[in-house]
Amino acid sequence: MALTGIDAVVFGVADIKEAARFLDDWGVSRVSASADNLVYRTRDGAEVIVRPKDAPDLPSPIEAGNTVREVIWGVADEADLKKIVEALRDLPSFSIGADGLARVADPNGMSLAFRVSRRTPIVVKPTATNAPGSHQRIDRRSPVHERAFPINIGHVVVFANDFAGMRSFYTEKLGFAVSDEYPGHGVFMRCQEVGAHHNLFILNRPGKPGINHVAFTVTDIHEVIGGGIAMSKKGWRTEIGPGRHPISSAYFWYFENPLAAPLEYYADEDFCTEDWKPGTHERKPELFAEWAIVGGIDGNTRRQMASVDQSGRGHA
Numbered sequence: 285m286a287l288t289g290i291d292a293v294v295f296g297v298a299d300i301k302e303a304a305r306f307l308d309d310w311g312v313s314r315v316s317a318s319a320d321n322l323v324y325r326t327r328d329g330a331e332v333i334v335r336p337k338d339a340p341d342l343p344s345p346i347e348a349g350n351t352v353r354e355v356i357w358g359v360a361d362e363a364d365l366k367k368i369v370e371a372l373r374d375l376p377s378f379s380i381g382a383d384g385l386a387r388v389a390d391p392n393g394m395s396l397a398f399r400v401s402r403r404t405p406i407v408v409k410p411t412a413t414n415a416p417g418s419h420q421r422i423d424r425r426s427p428v429h430e431r432a433f434p435i436n437i438g439h440v441v442v443f444a445n446d447f448a449g450m451r452s453f454y455t456e457k458l459g460f461a462v463s464d465e466y467p468g469h470g471v472f473m474r475c476q477e478v479g480a481h482h483n484l485f486i487l488n489r490p491g492k493p494g495i496n497h498v499a500f501t502v503t504d505i506h507e508v509i510g511g512g513i514a515m516s517k518k519g520w521r522t523e524i525g526p527g528r529h530p531i532s533s534a535y536f537w538y539f540e541n542p543l544a545a546p547l548e549y550y551a552d553e554d555f556c557t558e559d560w561k562p563g564t565h566e567r568k569p570e571l572f573a574e575w576a577i578v579g580g581i582d583g584n585t586r587r588q589m590a591s592v593d594q595s596g597r598g599h600a
């Protein structure tokens with residue numbers, strides 16, 4: 285019954301034009317754009333859909349302002365879709381939308397829809413590395429990226445009003461596997477046993493559900509850095525990054541944006557199988573980042589910008 289990943293994220297925003305300007309710079313491909321509907325795609329076909337936040341056909345928001353209004357999860361085929369629908373049919377929020385998609389609300393109130401995936405998995409080759417005695421890049425220079433081209437939408441991170449309810453909904457109803465955990469505070473989950481470290485990270489924040497960030501996978505650290513510098517050069521503000529997460533091992537760079545909470549470029553996360561040993565950790569800042577630059581890097585001087593972390597996201 286495993287889900288294959290995030291097939292689309294639907295955003296509701298105040299300023300469609302500004303959202304389009306950001307996405308053009310972010311490196312996703314524009315499929316269509318009108319005054320009330322933007323559709324962009326990552327390299328593997330995952331969709332970023334943007335609508336005016338007051339569009340009457342959008343699911344209800346879980347927080348005020350620009351935010352994610354729906355996550356569409358992909359499945360491999362019609363048989364798996366049928367299994368998901370059967371597993372969810374008894375939920376009070378279950379419905380079939382006008383678009384034919386099965387929908388439920390998770391315990392946070394976020395609308396989830398399900399469809400046979402429209403993504404086409406692609407194979408990328410990260411830059412090979414060299415070390416004494418182990419030369420994997422021979423007679424080839426390491427690249428400098430002018431910008432990023434996100435490969436997929438790797439994960440969504442949410443603040444949960446009912447943390448325990450969210451944890452059991454995703455593990456028991458949707459078959460997610462726990463990859464790492466801050467007991468009682470946060471849980472990293474992947475939507476299939478064999479897969480990338482997390483497609484969903486749930487943070488405990490009673491009384492204040494919301495979106496923490498949405499993350500786009502790029503090829504390797506060089507594309508994180510090149511993409512981030514390009515965004516800085518275009519005037520988009522860093523929330524935090526570049527940096528590296530000890531949990532999941534990924535390199536990251538988060539940007540403020542007109543779509544929702546920060547959007548993230550990331551690369552080189554852990555890949556898990558049934559042999560992965562989930563860890564339990566104490567929540568502390570050094571587990572959010574082994575290292576991180578709060579103000580980002582100025583795109584012109586290539587030096588760190590002075591900044592103060594006022595995000596309120598906690599970074600832990």
Ligand SMILES: [Fe+2]
Binds near residue numbers: 439441497548550
């Ligand atoms: Fe992330």
